[in-house]
Amino acid sequence: MPAATRARAVDVPALVEQARAGTPRAVARLLSLVDHQHPALPEVMAALAPLAGRAHVVGLTGPPGVGKSTTTNALVRELRERGRSVAVLAVDPSSPFSGGALLGDRIRMQDATGDPGVFIRSLASRGHLGGLSVSTPQAIRVLDAAGFDMVLVETVGVGQSEVEIAGLADTTLVLLAPGAGDGIQAAKAGILEIGDVFVVNKADRDGADATVRDLRHMIQMGDRSAPGLWRPPVVRASAMNGDGVVEVLAGIGDHLAWLARGGELHRRRVARARDEVEALTVARLRARMGDLxxxxxxxxxxxxxxxxxxxxxxxxxxxxxxxxxxxxxxxxxxxxxxxx
Amino acid sequence: MPAATRARAVDVPALVEQARAGTPRAVARLLSLVDHQHPALPEVMAALAPLAGRAHVVGLTGPPGVGKSTTTNALVRELRERGRSVAVLAVDPSSPFSGGALLGDRIRMQDATGDPGVFIRSLASRGHLGGLSVSTPQAIRVLDAAGFDMVLVETVGVGQSEVEIAGLADTTLVLLAPGAGDGIQAAKAGILEIGDVFVVNKADRDGADATVRDLRHMIQMGDRSAPGLWRPPVVRASAMNGDGVVEVLAGIGDHLAWLARGGELHRRRVARARDEVEALTVARLRARMGDLxxxxxxxxxxxxxxxxxxxxxxxxxxxxxxxxxxxxxxxxxxxxxxxx
Structure with missing residues (x-):
């Protein structure tokens, strides 16, 4: 961390109050503190914790090229039409550089609309201690505490990434493209286990029916079919045209209702907080070794x-x-x- | 770790004695223990530590497609002609699967020759606690203690990987391909700082002269030019034809002599052991959190x-x-x- 960043004083109570009131600049500033792991963060997180826990945190993942950005944009548009506020956090573990560049267009789009009910931000690995495993749950807490109804966390890839989306979200959306081998691939990669809602995007393409059928079959074969357990819906969509977006949001809403009913929502959030505390513990240990x-x-x-x-x-x-x-x-x- | 692996008893003193005598099966078995982070490892590492420290550990890195495998093979061939034994450790942080597949051909090649002076093995991230940051220095210690004159550690990519090659090796070889932008790219990616010997491979291609010139210029501009400091040579090579391989080995040898002269060799090895202890400390902390x-x-x-x-x-x-x-x-x- 550069000395300049360290030295700059932060009026945490004022910043938190402004962020809570939905001031975009304050939210952006708090996310910058997270991004750079500013020394004021322990105070920030302690102040934010009582304000958080109201947003529905939705993870969105899938292989490259499946249409994650397009789907995110379509979901944002539909949510705004319903008067619900939404924050998008795009997490890119692959590079300290690509995150910003990737999102440039979308951030500009947000700026152009000037809509305070939408907030879009990327988070990239900056090589600091703990990396994204520390900063991602913190960024989610900032956006949650700022009062957004939904926080959409978009990640690249599945399985190999530093940040496991299923551990971060209340509801995990898995996107797949039509294709004969996709179903089996999904099972192999463990996608089947993490998805709460499956979306077969680009459903106008050949093979969409087969992929939907395969997925439904595999879900039925799995241990998800027991009574009381959540049975993940498989939704056909074409996010580019907006087709299926209403159904995707319905699936997300149904899942949240199921989570809240059985106490699973609390259980998932405790697991998330546990992962965060674990990652912080490791980061503190590393920092102390470095300081020696x-x-x-x-x-x-x-x-x-x-x-x-x-x-x-x-x-x-x-x-x-x-x-x-x-x-x-x-x-x-x-x-x-x-x-x- | 599967229970079966945990339960299997290991006669560590016998295994270490066989590995020290150069028995390939014993070396392979020790590397398997490392790969699976077997519970006997603390005992294995304590037994190996007094035997290690004699091999010249050489890291070899560079962007995909630059010819790392071909260069490794050419170096191995030349070293064997000189009667020197060599172990190759290919480290692949990108996937738990690709490592084995990638190296299949080369391992078969080794088997075919039946030369006990060559040992080739890959190491992939298996998702265990600590990952490659724990297992790579341990694998190097196994090969070092087994008496190989040189341990060549080949890694994919630079900068983003879990395992930073410069911290693992006594001497780091950076391979680059000819191309106008390569020099500047190298500087950006921090390659310039980590290389002890630079190899412009595929030197028969257009742009090789410019790349060599750019690299030499950048090295001259850097703070490496002070008296007493190591000035990294830039070697033109075409590993496919064997051109430049003698010069690369000369550069590696000169660097080892320089390291030994000024006490830098010891300093680098202490730094390597420090990184290993740090990684182990973090892994132990994680294991305890998991056990709770x-x-x-x-x-x-x-x-x-x-x-x-x-x-x-x-x-x-x-x-x-x-x-x-x-x-x-x-x-x-x-x-x-x-x-x-």
Whole structure:
């Protein structure tokens, strides 16, 4: 983190109050703090936590080229016609650069409309400690606390990414394109397990019927068919023309109702918070190891490993004890991010 | 990790002794333990540490299609003609599947020759805790301790990967293909900083002269020109025909001599061990969080965050303290991987 960013003072209470009132500039500023993992974040997150928990967080994922952006745009348009506000967070784990470029057009589009009920922002991996596993749940909390009815989190790919969309969202939308092998591919990639609503996009193309049939069959074969469990709908859509968008939103709404009915909504949100705390714990550990710097105990342990006297596992155990904050003054010097 | 893997007993002293004597099956078995993060690994690593530190670890990286495999093969051939043994470790962070498939041909090639002075193996991310950042330095230690003169570590891409090759190797070889924009691209991607020896491969193609000139110019402009510092050579090669391979090996050898002269070799190896201990520390922390499972304190903290009463940062601090092994019996139950 550059010293300039660190040094800049942030009036957190004022910023949070403005964001809560829906001021786009305040929301954007809070997201920038998240993006750069600003030292004021612990204070920001503590202030936002009581305000969050009202938005419906919807994840949207699928293979490249399936029409994720088009579908997102169509959903946003339909939601706005119904008077519901929506924030879009596009998460790109693949590159620290592509995120911004990718979304340039859409951000400009938002600016052009000047509609305060829509907010679009990308989040890319900036190489800071913890990466997107720390910053994505924080960005969702910002948008949730800012009062948007729905937060749409769009991610590239499935399975291999640093950020697992299913863990981040209340409802996960999986997009697929028509194609003979798609169904089986989906099963392999674990898509079947994470989807709460399936969308076969570009449904005017050949093979759409087969893909819809395959998906429905696989869902029926799976353990989702037990009574009381959610049975994911498979929706045909052509987001480009707006076809199927109403049905997709109906599926999303039905899922939210199901979540709320059985207590699953709370359970998913606790799991999300648990993932966030885990990621933060790891990031704090890394930060402390970094702060100890050269010449400290870590270097001594590393030198012992190189000389053949030391055991890397025993060294790791010692570091974990030292960095817990339970021992010595060394670690208490770096225990709080608010001191900088 | 599957229970079957966990349960299988390993006679570590016998295995280490066989690997040290150069038995390929024993080396392969040790690498499998690394690949699956077998519970016997702490014992294995402690036994191997005194035997390691003799191999020259050379990293080889560059953009896709530049000819990394061909160059590796040409280097292996030349080294064998000189009677030097060499192990190749191909690290693929991009997929848990492609690694094996990619290398299938080359492993078959090795089998066909039956040369015990060559060992080729791939290492892919298997999704276990710590991933390649834990397993790559361990695999290098296995091959080092097995007595290979050189360990060649080949990685896909630069900069974005989980495993940063420059931190793993004594000497880093950066391959580039001829092309007008390559030089500037290299500078952008940070390639210039990590290369100890640059190879412009496919040097019979148009633009090779310009790429060599650009690279030399950029190296001269950088802060590498101060007296006593290593000035990376830029070698023209055509690995397919074997052209330039002798010069590449000369560059690698010169760099090793320079490293040894100024104490930089030790410094780099300590840094490598430090990275390994850091990665292990994080992996241990993650394993303990996982072992605590559902219903523990982490869930209570997560529920408090969801209700707006809790602060995720304060929760992370508490987890770090709890998981350090300094508090309670809960964590001491999971403090050693050898108990399973």
């Amino acid at each position: 710097g050269d010449g400290g105990r870590l270097d001594e342990l590393a030198a012992a490993v190189v000389s053949g006297r030391g055991d890397p596992y025993a060294a790791a155990e010692e570091m974990l004890r030292r960095l817990s904050g339970a021992e010595g003054e060394e670690s208490s010097d770096v225990s709080s991010p608010r001191t900088s | 499972g559902d219903g523990g304190r982490l869930d209570e903290l997560a529920a408090a965050v969801v209700s707006g009463r809790g602060d995720p940062y304060a929760a992370a601090e508490e987890m770090l303290r709890r998981l350090s092994g300094a508090e309670g019996e809960e964590s001491s139950d999971v403090s050693s991987p050898r108990t399973s």
